[in-house]
Amino acid sequence: MVMSHTLKNRLCNLPPGTVVTGKWHGRSYRLLRRLGSGANGVVYLAESSGYRVAVKLSDDYASLASEMNILRHFSKVQGVALGPSLLEADDWRSPLMRETVPFYVMEYIDGENFASFVRRRGKEWTPVLIAQLLSVLERLHEEGWVFGDLKPDNLIVTEPPPSVRLLDVGGTTLQGRAVKEFTELYDRGYWGLGSRKAEPSYDLFSAAMVMIAACYPGHLEKKGDGRSQLFKIIETDRFLAQYKHVLQKALDGRYANAADMRHDLLAASSRRLAAKNETKTAAPNRRSGRQVKKRRKVGGVAETVLIAALLLGAYGFYIYWQLTM
Amino acid sequence: MRKGTLRQILLITDGCSNHGEDPAAMAALAREQGITVNVIGVLDQDTIDENGQREIEAIAAAGGGMSQVVYAKQLSQTVQMVTRQAMTQTLQGLVNRELKQIFGSDVSLEDLPPDKRGQVMEVVDELGETAALDVLILIDTSGSMKTKLPTVKEALIDLSLSLNARMGENRFSVFIFPGKRQHAEKMVDWTPRIEELSAVFPKLASGGLTPTGPALREAIAHFGRKRSLRSWIGDGDEPYIEESSL
Numbered sequence: 223m224v225m226s227h228t229l230k231n232r233l234c235n236l237p238p239g240t241v242v243t244g245k246w247h248g249r250s251y252r253l254l255r256r257l258g259s260g261a262n263g264v265v266y267l268a269e270s271s272g273y274r275v276a277v278k279l280s281d282d283y284a285s286l287a288s289e290m291n292i293l294r295h296f297s298k299v300q301g302v303a304l305g306p307s308l309l310e311a312d313d314w315r316s317p318l319m320r321e322t323v324p325f326y327v328m329e330y331i332d333g334e335n336f337a338s339f340v341r342r343r344g345k346e347w348t349p350v351l352i353a354q355l356l357s358v359l360e361r362l363h364e365e366g367w368v369f370g371d372l373k374p375d376n377l378i379v380t381e382p383p384p385s386v387r388l389l390d391v392g393g394t395t396l397q398g399r400a401v402k403e404f405t406e407l408y409d410r411g412y413w414g415l416g417s418r419k420a421e422p423s424y425d426l427f428s429a430a431m432v433m434i435a436a437c438y439p440g441h442l443e444k445k446g447d448g449r450s451q452l453f454k455i456i457e458t459d460r461f462l463a464q465y466k467h468v469l470q471k472a473l474d475g476r477y478a479n480a481a482d483m484r485h486d487l488l489a490a491s492s493r494r495l496a497a498k499n500e501t502k503t504a505a506p507n508r509r510s511g512r513q514v515k516k517r518r519k520v521g522g523v524a525e526t527v528l529i530a531a532l533l534l535g536a537y538g539f540y541i542y543w544q545l546t547m
Numbered sequence: 548m549r550k551g552t553l554r555q556i557l558l559i560t561d562g563c564s565n566h567g568e569d570p571a572a573m574a575a576l577a578r579e580q581g582i583t584v585n586v587i588g589v590l591d592q593d594t595i596d597e598n599g600q601r602e603i604e605a606i607a608a609a610g611g612g613m614s615q616v617v618y619a620k621q622l623s624q625t626v627q628m629v630t631r632q633a634m635t636q637t638l639q640g641l642v643n644r645e646l647k648q649i650f651g652s653d654v655s656l657e658d659l660p661p662d663k664r665g666q667v668m669e670v671v672d673e674l675g676e677t678a679a680l681d682v683l684i685l686i687d688t689s690g691s692m693k694t695k696l697p698t699v700k701e702a703l704i705d706l707s708l709s710l711n712a713r714m715g716e717n718r719f720s721v722f723i724f725p726g727k728r729q730h731a732e733k734m735v736d737w738t739p740r741i742e743e744l745s746a747v748f749p750k751l752a753s754g755g756l757t758p759t760g761p762a763l764r765e766a767i768a769h770f771g772r773k774r775s776l777r778s779w780i781g782d783g784d785e786p787y788i789e790e791s792s793l
Contacts, residue, residue, distance in 0.1 A: 246660055246661060261628075283656050283657055283664065284635060284639055284656065284668055284671065287656070287661075287664035287665050287667070287668040288665075288668045288672060290661070290664075290665055291665040291668060291669060294665065311661035311662060312661055313657075313661065322657070324657075324661065326661070398714070399676045399712075399713065399714065400676065400709060400710070400712035400713040400714075401712065406623070406624060411705065411708045411709070412623075412705075417708065417711070417712050418708055418709050418712035419712040420712075
């Protein structure tokens, strides 16, 4: 494992134009640029007979084979695409390197990184994207898996219309096992809010953290009691505070499935929209959503009473008219 | 499929040994007995000296395990990653050996067509999830390591969080070196709950010697002691995974 350090460095710095040829199937891929690198490999954008694909190279046969298992499994799931689809697996005997490098080829998803999309288009996109993410997670959970390493870096937004997709499946784990890969900030174990057992609520915690991190200015790091720190962040941020109940419930692991969280998130979003419209039309000075709602409620009651009074009056008039006839 | 127990020593240190046997030789001895030795070197702000680095790599290489040199801050993630990867590595070694028995000659994961590797890895993943694991944690408390001990403790609690999420059983034991009377002193005997550690850590006192080699020797002996004791009870547990059949 020590020796792999230099090989990894070289894999991460392959010059554009390098041609990767598989020794089993014989197909060639011309690398265009590096898309990203992680703990167990590097991904390049590549071109092969006119098509653009993503090629993942690694020095670790084992983890690459595990990942391919997951990708292969997901390509069998019909309907929503749960990750990039797997196209081919092969080994590259590079003339530059003495070792044989295993790689796999997958669909290239052209899109923008989650964090930069939100930075460019605004915070109001986070609930939309998280709601989309929760639908994908629901499918994944139904299939008996947990995504595990859920973080902004593993989410990509394709356009148009903006829709979120999962990228790196390295952390995807069968439910009931120990989560294979995780990132501290999005891991409930790190925050002292639960175990690392792969269950739907593990992903839902991370989904809530993705939303919090997208709205938190600066560097987020655990200090002391993780739960009260996160709850305080939610309460003090004006945008996050509107989703307080959903986020806190997800952080506490009280959602059994993604659909429930999605439902509550959408409900909170539409409440927010209604409140916003009301403040714009009715009140020149700013009021909090709750106050406005109360006013609306009072208005509603008055309306009902008025209609009832009118009806009663009309009925009374009718009776009187009947009697006098 | 009978399940065995994976056995590891996790050595956490920040530099060179200066007393007793060559630690690499002791690590090789451990490997001969089916125990993998992983080493994590802890840095402060400064860099580790070249001799220390070389020794860390040599111990892990001889012990069939992995080594990493990290800043104290990254310790939690490194400890759990190294432990998990070393498990996979050991299991993969076993599966490769099985492959050789089936196909004869030198067939390993790398020689199989890429599409067949997945099936082998499913077996490795399954074993990694369900195999029992014994980890003996050996902590250097000499000299400058003392200030890093709170971080070490945090990392170990994090490790138990990761491992206890597995389906397989875990047992931890903690030794520190140098000990008061012996080279290494037992802090926590085999237990599934590493949280017990919190109670013993504040009592540590540090000395000047760093007897890494002798400490490793005592750690190996502790595995043996446990085994002989359990054979008295007649538990019937497999001694080590090397002997289990897949």
